[in-house]
Amino acid sequence: MPKVLSEADVAAFREKLCDIAEEQFAAHGPDGVTMRQLAAAMGVSSMTPYRYFKDKDAILAAVRTRAFNAFAAAMEKAQLSLMKKGGGQPGAAYIDFALKNRAAYRMMFDTNQPTAADYPDLVKAMERAKKTMTAGWKELVAAGRFKGDVELAGHLHWSAMHGAVMLELAGLLKKPLDAKSIALTAIRALAKDMGVVFSGKK
Secondary structure, eight states, rough: OOOOOOOHHHHHHHHHHHHHHHHHHHHHGGGOOOOOHHHHHHHOOOOOOGGTOOOOOHHHHHHHHHHHHHHHHHHHHHHHHHHTTTTTOOOHHHHHHHHSSSHHHHHHOOOOOOOOOOHHHHHHHHHHHHHHHHHHHHHHHTTTTTSSSHHHHHHHHHHHHHHHHHHHHHHHOOOOOHHHHHHHHHHHHHHHHTTTOOTTTT
C-alpha cells in the first residue's frame, strides 16, 4: 500500500526534484532531459515524479517560478537598501544573483517555454521580477531626479545587465574585465545620458 504523504513530504520531494531539474535543464536544455532521467537522478522509479507533477513542462514551470521569485526577492531587498541611500536601480545585486545562481538564471532568461501562460504562479513570478527592472527608475522620477521614459530606461538597464552576464557565463570575458565592471559602467553611462540627477544637483 503506497505511503500516505504529508504536505511536508510532498513539498520536500518537489523541492528536491526542482533542484535536480534546474541543473539538468540548464546543462542540457529542457528538450534534452526526460522524466526518466530526472527520476534516475533522484533514485526513484520512473513513474514517481508523476505523483508530484503532471509532466516535464509542469516541472519546468515550477523551476522557473522559484527562480523568478528568488531573483525578484534579491532585487527587492537591494532596492530597499538603495532607498535608504537616495534611490537608484540595483545593478550589483542583479549581477551577484546571476553569477551565484547560474542554473536558475538560465532558466529565467535563456529558456523558451511557449506554455508559460498556462501556469498562473509562473506568470505572477515573471511579472514580479519584471517590475524590479523599473522600480528604481520610478523612485528617481518620484524624487524629481529623472524625467525620462521609465519603461525604456528599465529595458536598457535590463539589457546591459543581461548582456554582461551572458558574456561571463559563456566564458568570453578575461580579467580585468568581468560582468559586474562592464554592467555597472554601462549603467552609470546610461543614467548620465538619460539625465539622472546625481547627488541632489540639478
